[in-house]
Amino acid sequence: MQVSEDQLKAWMTGGLDGDAGAHEALLRALLPLLRSFYRRRLRGADDDVEDLVQETLISIHTRRASYDRDRPFTAWFYAIARYRLIDHLRRRRASVPIEDVESILVAEGFEEAASARMDVDALLSTLSPKQARAIRDTHVDGLSIAEAAEKAGIGKSDVKVSVHRGLKALAARLKGDRP
Amino acid sequence: MNTDQLISSLTTDVRRVPRRAHAQRIGAGIAGGAVVTLVLVTALLGIRPDLHVAMHGFAFWMKWTYTISLGVGAVFAVARLSRPTPSSLRGAWLLAVPVLLLAGIGIGELVTTPYRDWLAMWLGQSWKVCPWLVLSLSMPIFVGLLWSFRRMAPTRLRAAGAAAGLAAGAWAATIYCLHCPEVSAIFVLTWYSLGILLAAGIGALVGPRLLRW
Numbered sequence: 174m175q176v177s178e179d180q181l182k183a184w185m186t187g188g189l190d191g192d193a194g195a196h197e198a199l200l201r202a203l204l205p206l207l208r209s210f211y212r213r214r215l216r217g218a219d220d221d222v223e224d225l226v227q228e229t230l231i232s233i234h235t236r237r238a239s240y241d242r243d244r245p246f247t248a249w250f251y252a253i254a255r256y257r258l259i260d261h262l263r264r265r266r267a268s269v270p271i272e273d274v275e276s277i278l279v280a281e282g283f284e285e286a287a288s289a290r291m292d293v294d295a296l297l298s299t300l301s302p303k304q305a306r307a308i309r310d311t312h313v314d315g316l317s318i319a320e321a322a323e324k325a326g327i328g329k330s331d332v333k334v335s336v337h338r339g340l341k342a343l344a345a346r347l348k349g350d351r352p
Numbered sequence: 353m354n355t356d357q358l359i360s361s362l363t364t365d366v367r368r369v370p371r372r373a374h375a376q377r378i379g380a381g382i383a384g385g386a387v388v389t390l391v392l393v394t395a396l397l398g399i400r401p402d403l404h405v406a407m408h409g410f411a412f413w414m415k416w417t418y419t420i421s422l423g424v425g426a427v428f429a430v431a432r433l434s435r436p437t438p439s440s441l442r443g444a445w446l447l448a449v450p451v452l453l454l455a456g457i458g459i460g461e462l463v464t465t466p467y468r469d470w471l472a473m474w475l476g477q478s479w480k481v482c483p484w485l486v487l488s489l490s491m492p493i494f495v496g497l498l499w500s501f502r503r504m505a506p507t508r509l510r511a512a513g514a515a516a517g518l519a520a521g522a523w524a525a526t527i528y529c530l531h532c533p534e535v536s537a538i539f540v541l542t543w544y545s546l547g548i549l550l551a552a553g554i555g556a557l558v559g560p561r562l563l564r565w
């Protein structure tokens with residue numbers, strides 16, 4: 174079951190407001206996401222995966238003050254998951270000096286980032302420049318609506334509308350409604 | 353412990369984290385360190401006896417404007433770098449504004465001062481100790497920021513360490529102004545900045561080790 178960004182974010186803010194139930198729902202919903210995130214990157218090391226999942230949950234819990242409520246939750250969440258992975262690989266490299274994990278990681282991460290960037294660029298190029306820019310600023314570069322509005326020199330509601338229409342057009346295109 | 357138990361234990365005591373908690377934590381770390389620095393300046397160096405006179409003069413406010421604006425800029429950088437999501441450091445160039453302004457005042461000073469007095473104006477009375485005092489006085493504030501970072505999630509540790517060092521250095525220099533009687537812009541531009549930069553450099557050096565989580 175895939176939980177939406179909006180739902181995760183609602184649970185996160187609920188937890189920040191002191192709602193233990195929301196906080197628990199959040200951590201439980203993150204479990205499958207974390208397991209598949211680490212399993213894909215540490216092939217076959219199931220103990221390591223579970224250790225990392227637990228460490229990440231603890232980090233998310235103890236460092237939740239570092240979440241900015243005006244920004245996407247999943248970006249914050251995966252940034253923490255990625256940091257925990259890199260830290261894990263660094264520690265393991267210290268005991269297994271033959272493996273040059275860092276260079277592998279850098280190469281892998283770069284390829285992933287590069288191809289994701291290319292897909293995004295190709296998709297965004299099908300939109301109007303204003304919509305493309307609004308989506309890139311808020312969803313790719315992680316700016317807040319206010320920052321994106323200031324950067325593009327347009328109103329906040331203009332950014333919101335551009336993002337909304339742009340995403341809708343992209344969704345339609347991806348579903349194949351329009352070739 | 354299995355993951356289920358872990359989640360249960362993490363969610364037994366869920367405290368409220370207000371929206372301002374992040375800024376407050378950074379503020380508290382700096383303020384806590386600044387109190388220690390202030391006590392050190394008062395007890396070991398002494399507040400300059402003519403402080404209330406100096407506070408009516410240009411030089412004192414020039415120094416404070418310089419160090420405080422650097423301090424404010426550095427705190428913004430710390431706030432950005434203490435979050436895990438890669439947010440841009442656009443605006444970091446603003447830190448150059450106070451430096452350039454002070455350099456402008458310095459050039460004005462040089463023009464209006466006879467050439468033979470330049471060296472004395474540049475070295476002042478305390479150029480040998482000033483950078484080292486600023487650096488030493490920055491340590492309590494740096495430690496305070498390390499405490500702030502324990503609830504943060506920096507992912508660019510070297511940059512975060514440098515920003516923390518810069519903030520600590522700039523605020524330490526601000527407090528050091530209460531002691532230091534120097535008045536020339538080129539003195540401040542050289543020796544204060546050197547102390548602040550040393551603090552930032554040490555922060556960058558130790559950041560990856562001390563800010564790891």
